[in-house]
Amino acid sequence: MPELPEVEVVRRGLVSWVRGRTIESVDVLDPRSIRRHALGTEDFIGNLQGATVTDVVRRGKFLWLPLADATPDAGPGETPRRPAVALMAHLGMSGQLLMQDPEVPDEKHLKVRFRLSARDGMPGELRFVDQRIFGGLFVTALVPTDDGGPGGLSESPVPLIAEEASHIARDPLDPAFPFELFYQRLRRRKTGLKRALLDQGLVSGIGNIYADEALWRAKLHYARPTDKLRRADAERLLASTREVMLDALAAGGTSFDSLYVNVNGASGYFDRSLNAYGREGQPCRRCAEAGIHATIRREQFMNRSSHTCPVCQPRPRNGRW
Known part of the structure; x- marks a missing residue:
C-alpha cells in the first residue's frame, strides 16, 4: 500500500x-x-x-x-x-x-x-x-x-x-508537527517504538517500510520501550523519519510493482536505496563501512515483518514491547 x-x-x-x-x-x-x-x-x-x-x-x-x-x-x-x-x-x-x-x-x-x-x-x-x-x-x-x-x-x-x-495526528513532513506533544504522548505509552510509530493517532503517515528505514537510520530497535525513550533519541528518530521520507520523495517514492505510479504513470525508485526493509540476509551497509560484519534480520511483527541490524540496532535487554 x-x-x-x-x-x-x-x-x-x-x-x-x-x-x-x-x-x-x-x-x-x-x-x-x-x-x-x-x-x-x-x-x-x-x-x-x-x-x-x-x-x-x-x-x-x-x-x-x-x-x-x-x-x-x-x-x-x-x-x-x-x-x-x-x-x-x-x-x-x-x-x-x-x-x-x-x-x-x-x-x-x-x-x-x-x-x-x-x-x-x-x-x-x-x-x-x-x-x-x-x-x-x-x-x-x-x-x-x-x-x-x-x-x-x-x-x-x-x-x-x-x-x-480529522482523527489522525500530523505527519513528520507537516511544518506544524508538534514535537513536544508527540514526545509527551510517546513517553506516556508503554509499548515498543515501532508499534507507536504505526499509531496514526500519535504520528500519521508512517507505514511498515519507512518505520524500518527510520529506525535503522536512528540506530534504534523496534522493541525499544517508548516510556524510557530519551528526548535526544526521540529527536533523532523524528529527524531520521523526515530524512528518509524526503529521500524517498526525491526518488519518486517506492515502487515494488507497477501498481504504484505518479500522476504521469512513472514508478518511483527509492526501493534501490532501502537500507533495512526487504534486505534480510544482506550486509548492513553502515556496519560494512565500519569494517563490521553484520547482516540484516527479519522478524515477525504485528502480522508483518521488521528488518533490523543486530549490531547497530541492538534489542533492548529487558525485551519489553
Whole structure:
C-alpha cells in the first residue's frame, strides 16, 4: 500500500495539473469505486460538476481536493470562495490518479473520469484507475482543525481538514508537527517504538517500510520501550523519519510493482536505496563501512515483518514491547 512519500508524490503532481481548474464533467464507470459516497452516483457527480479545485491537501496518507463553486465571472487572479467540501481520494493498494489527454485510450481498470477545463499544454482528464478496487473516491465535508493550524500539507494552507482525516495526528513532513506533544504522548505509552510509530493517532503517515528505514537510520530497535525513550533519541528518530521520507520523495517514492505510479504513470525508485526493509540476509551497509560484519534480520511483527541490524540496532535487554 502506498505510504506517505508515495501519496505526497501524487499530491505534488496534482497541484501542478489540476489546481485552479474546473471539473466540467464526471463519468463513473464502476460505482464500486465511489461506494464510500453514501448518497450514490448522482449526488457524487452533482457535487463535482462545475466545481473548481482550489488546492490539493495531504495529511498522512489521506489526500483531498478542496472544491469551490465555479465563478465564471470572476476577474483575473480572483480566488473562488473558501471551500466547504472536498473530493477525498483513497488509493488503497492499487489506486492511481493519472493525468491523460482525451485521445489516450482508457486504461483497463479505469473507474472514474474527470474532464477538466482547458489549460494550455496540460492534459484534459484526471482518471482514477484501480485494479483491485480497495481504493475509492467520495465527497466529504471540510471541518475546522482542532488546533487551529492548517489541515495538512498544501500550497495555500487553511485551518480546515477533511472530516475523515480529522482523527489522525500530523505527519513528520507537516511544518506544524508538534514535537513536544508527540514526545509527551510517546513517553506516556508503554509499548515498543515501532508499534507507536504505526499509531496514526500519535504520528500519521508512517507505514511498515519507512518505520524500518527510520529506525535503522536512528540506530534504534523496534522493541525499544517508548516510556524510557530519551528526548535526544526521540529527536533523532523524528529527524531520521523526515530524512528518509524526503529521500524517498526525491526518488519518486517506492515502487515494488507497477501498481504504484505518479500522476504521469512513472514508478518511483527509492526501493534501490532501502537500507533495512526487504534486505534480510544482506550486509548492513553502515556496519560494512565500519569494517563490521553484520547482516540484516527479519522478524515477525504485528502480522508483518521488521528488518533490523543486530549490531547497530541492538534489542533492548529487558525485551519489553
